[in-house]
Amino acid sequence: MAGVDATLLKDLDRRGLINQATGDGELAQHLAESRTLYCGFDPTADSLHIGSLVPLLTLKRFQAAGHKPIALVGGATGLIGDPSFKAQERSLNAPEVVAGWVEKIKAQVSQFVDFDCGENSAMVVNNLDWTRELSVLDFLRDVGKYFSVNNMVNKESVKQRIQREGEGISFTEFSYMLLQSMDFSELYKRYGCTLQIGGSDQWGNITGGVDLTRRQHRGRVFGLTLPLVTKADGTKFGKTESGTIWLDAKRTSPYAFYQFWLNTADADVYKFLRYFTFIDVDEIDEIEAADREHSGKPEAQGILAREVTRLVHGEDGLAAAERISRALFSGDISELSAGDLEQLRLDGLPSSRLPQQFADNSLIHLLVEAGMAPSGKQVKDALGRNAVLVNGEAVGMDRNGDPQSVFSADKALAGRFFIVRLGKKKYHLFELAD
RNA sequence: GCAGGGGUUCCCGAGUGGCCAAAGGGAUCAGACUGUAAAUCUGACGCGCAAGCUUCGGUGGUUCGAAUCCACCCCCCUGCACCA
Helix, strand or coil: CCCCCHEEEEHHEEEEEEEECCCCCCHHHCCCCCCCCEEECCCCCCCCCEEHHHHHHHHHHHHHCEEEEEEECCCCHHHCCCCCCCCCCCCCCCCCCCHHHHHHHHHHCCCCCCCCCCCHHCCCEEEEEEECCHHHHHHHHHHHHHHCCHHCCHHHHHHHHHHCCCCCCHHHHHHHHHHHHHHHHHHHHCCCCEEEEEEHHHHHHHHHHHHHHHHHHCCCEEEEEEEECCCCCCCCCCCCCCCEEECCCCCHHHHHHHHHHHHHCCCHHHHHHHHHCCCCHHHHHHHHHHHHCCCCCCHHHHHHHHHHHHHHHHHHHHHHHHHHHHHHHCCHHHHHHHHHHHHHHHHCCCEEEEECHHHHHHHHHHHHCCCCCCCCCHCCCCCCHCCCEECCCEHHHHHCCCHHCCHHHHHCCCCCCCEECCCCCCCEEEEECC
């Protein structure tokens, strides 16, 4: 077996990736040998979003350091719903739906770890496999007996649900912790898994598993939590005007994904480089120092966007994202050929075909229809401020009733395309109907 | 089941008969400034280009007029009781 990288924990620490760990520093010693660790991902949608990227990449870091990662997809826990730090009880998803999501998430998670590297090849498991056949009575006797309700009620993660006026917690969600604890114990028994990692909100669930494993199997296992990703301005990480940033290219195109990282605030970008890339910490420090030297636009955002887009969408996804970005933000769009425009559409630039009778509609209607703005008022506002550009030409409110002149064939790029820009960053490609 | 407290526009949260499409804050969008930043300032922010239309858990009612008052219903929370 390949040697184990003893500096792993130190590197994680330097990256700011360690929030809490069990075992009073004995974890370092434990990790001197190749170990098996796991992290769970619950299927709450058909794709993970970038909130799961930190644990996913951390699994990869452990694997790179010589440990064996298990990605657990919560086919069972996903049916229940984790109450940890959630303000409200969640509605249950249908079993068939969750089962479908499990398959999607399995595939997604698999991109990030190596399944063919000998001893420490990764595994993907589903916790439904050991809970499906479990009877309630067995569960209550073999698992429930080890948990103290007094103790559970005092967990910080459910406190607000128990104390807060106006919200409660069902027995179902309250039991979530037992299921997750069972996972750890089960993985310990089956595969000798001795470490669970997860977000900081998982601390209670993880220590539950550590305790259960000891009680059921007298096994010594560890837990490690990663920090919650926060932004300096206090707004929620991973959301933009257009919603959540997903890992699935069908939900968030590589272009949009790349743009998300490119728009990272200066105050966050170096931290994110440490969290989300494999660039050496010393090198990140150098980038930061260099950016400080130069006034003007920092390099960090570009590096971050490239690295993360490559990790998630591969070289091709990155190339597509950069191609579109270059064309829209620095190139002259009138230079684009029909082939280029076609490519931009394939690369994920939002696009649509103008309806046959588009002249009957107002410009406002057409842009709303295309999804460029949620309401006509916003388009109107933009038109009134000269914030709408069609093929580079500003279009004002006076042209609203005359889309025919705005989208006239003789002004089209390559005879049939229009690139409409609303505001600084929202682009849409329109194509004339044949 | 009983008692008490609640359900307001994306979120928080004011509003208890007209001055309410509904304070304030947050989030979001657009403009200026910039670096496709941040901070700041400005405008928008139920729907509609507009005239206008539809909202304050639901349904009826009182009233010239209701988010605000009344009745019934639904849902949530807290406590008590019942099941034990």
